[in-house]
Amino acid sequence: MNRKMVGILVIMLLIVANILSATGTELKNKVSSIMDEVDQSQEIVDDCVFFESDSWQEFVPTKTTLTKVDLYVGNYFSGSYPLTMTIEAPLGNPLVHKTLDASEIPLDYCDWTVFDIDDITLTPGHSYFIVLTYDPGCEYFWGGAYEDQYPEGDSSVASDWDWCFRTYAEETSEEWEIELKVVGGLLGYKVTVTNVGTDPVSGILTIEINTDASIMFLGEELAETPDVIELNPGEFEEISMRPVLGFGPATISIYGTFETPDVYPFETITNGFVVLFFVACGAIPINIP
Numbered sequence: 001m002n003r004k005m006v007g008i009l010v011i012m013l014l015i016v017a018n019i020l021s022a023t024g025t026e027l028k029n030k031v032s033s034i035m036d037e038v039d040q041s042q043e044i045v046d047d048c049v050f051f052e053s054d055s056w057q058e059f060v061p062t063k064t065t066l067t068k069v070d071l072y073v074g075n076y077f078s079g080s081y082p083l084t085m086t087i088e089a090p091l092g093n094p095l096v097h098k099t100l101d102a103s104e105i106p107l108d109y110c111d112w113t114v115f116d117i118d119d120i121t122l123t124p125g126h127s128y129f130i131v132l133t134y135d136p137g138c139e140y141f142w143g144g145a146y147e148d149q150y151p152e153g154d155s156s157v158a159s160d161w162d163w164c165f166r167t168y169a170e171e172t173s174e175e176w177e178i179e180l181k182v183v184g185g186l187l188g189y190k191v192t193v194t195n196v197g198t199d200p201v202s203g204i205l206t207i208e209i210n211t212d213a214s215i216m217f218l219g220e221e222l223a224e225t226p227d228v229i230e231l232n233p234g235e236f237e238e239i240s241m242r243p244v245l246g247f248g249p250a251t252i253s254i255y256g257t258f259e260t261p262d263v264y265p266f267e268t269i270t271n272g273f274v275v276l277f278f279v280a281c282g283a284i285p286i287n288i289p
């Protein structure tokens with residue numbers, strides 16, 4: 001009887017070893033988000049003062065796009081004509097402009113005002129100019145600061161004065177991609193987390209593996225919450241989830257979240273086999289989310 005049992009176990013272990021070499025779970029996540037982000041800015045307001053038409057502020061972008069500009073401006077005469085913001089490079093050579101009606105600018109006070117332009121392409125490291133123009137008969141004010149608060153650029157006023165502005169760029173889409181590979185083996189599971197994308201990524205991985213076999217002594221529910229995972233492209237980290245002790249065909253559920261801080265949940269269920277301390281499993285790949 002005992003010999004028979006041992007014989008069966010040995011055969012099973014051989015089968016398991018065979019299955020192990022060909023199984024694994026791959027969870028892939030490709031994230032791509034597009035939104036505006038501030039590139040250059042001078043947000044200090046020492047004073048908001050009347051400015052002449054053709055006043056300008058120089059800026060030097062680090063991004064390749066310009067999607068909109070915020071200016072800290074006010075209109076102090078209800079009969080003012082429209083105000084035009086032009087992006088020029090060099091000065092006198094307009095690339096794009098946006099005209100706002102006087103009613104679209106704060107009346108009798110200064111505040112951040114959006115000039116949403118048709119998006120243009122910029123060359124990082126080169127000088128560009130934000131130019132404000134209007135027809136005679138207006139009273140527009142623009143906030144600014146002394147002490148060269150924006151050293152990368154000059155203004156039309158003086159070398160130590162910078163007008164208030166924010167330039168926005170299209171947020172570059174993230175190209176990180178996480179591959180979660182769950183492999184069963186001796187004592188339990190090995191989880192390999194690999195950044196197979198082209199951008200670095202960091203996040204918190206929470207993972208649980210439930211092994212539901214007919215007989216389970218240990219490891220029916222395994223949970224792991226590692227520290228922040230930081231991976232450059234191509235880098236990987238391994239997590240052991242053990243021990244598992246049981247016997248019989250098993251339903252294996254793998255689920256959790258990856259928090260970047262956006263939360264990407266994942267879940268997969270597969271069938272496997274538990275032979276004492278061995279786990280054999282195969283699972284279908286999952287995309288998150």
Ligand SMILES: [Ca+2]
Nearest residue numbers: 067116117119
């Ligand atoms: Ca735009």
Ligand SMILES: [Ca+2]
Nearest residue numbers: 150151153154
């Ligand atoms: Ca400056």
